[in-house]
Amino acid sequence: MTAGAPSPGSNIFEGMVDFFDAARESPPHRELSDLAWEFAAAGPAGPLLDVGCGAGVFLDKARASGRRAFGTDLAVGMVRRAHRHGHAAAASDVAALPFPNATFAVATAMLVLHLVPDAHAALAELARVLVPGGRLVVVTQGLTWDEPVARALSANRGYTGVSHEFVVGSARSGAAHRRFDPDGLSASFDEAGFTTMRVTAGLDGHVLVGAANRR
């Protein structure tokens, strides 16, 4: 872990375990995770790593599909919740993963990349632990995803409760961090050793889903 990086246990998501556990069943979260999972499921056979796994959204999907999977998250509360759901997971920063080179066939990162201080270092670390030809799938906020847009989307779709909080909260937190346009995400993949396969988007085009293959 790099000097100055938050240590496991210190991030604000420690207090959001119940919320993200509930959110993964909500329509907007499911829209994004289903979109992303199409690319992950089509990746090469072998184990999957989900970084910033939260309560285990992609770990659930991997288990349902019969793929072996491991989660990591900076928040130990998230890791404990993933354990409670029967998943293998450990506390770790995505920029310093505790795995040898070329361990995984597929890596997923949902709503995590914008939170890390150095997105390039995180992507390079994901490239390191993927096998050549391994598949990376990232869900991250687009440049147009901000709170007014999210509030309008939520109202248009009639979202309430967790669905409303998820879209508005993610837009609010994303605004304080790095956001990407499709070309920028593609360029970041390329710089970190990936070849972009496709960048698409969910939530009316505001949240990007990028898929790339490790070179």
Ligand SMILES: C[S@@+](CC[C@H](N)C(=O)[O-])C[C@H]1O[C@@H](n2cnc3c(N)ncnc32)[C@H](O)[C@@H]1O
């Ligand atoms: C917006 S939540 C998304 C959780 C989960 N992927 C989901 O979609 O339900 C972001 C997650 O990333 C984790 N996180 C934040 N910074 C991280 C880092 N540097 N390394 C690993 N996980 C991190 C947080 O603890 C949190 O669980």
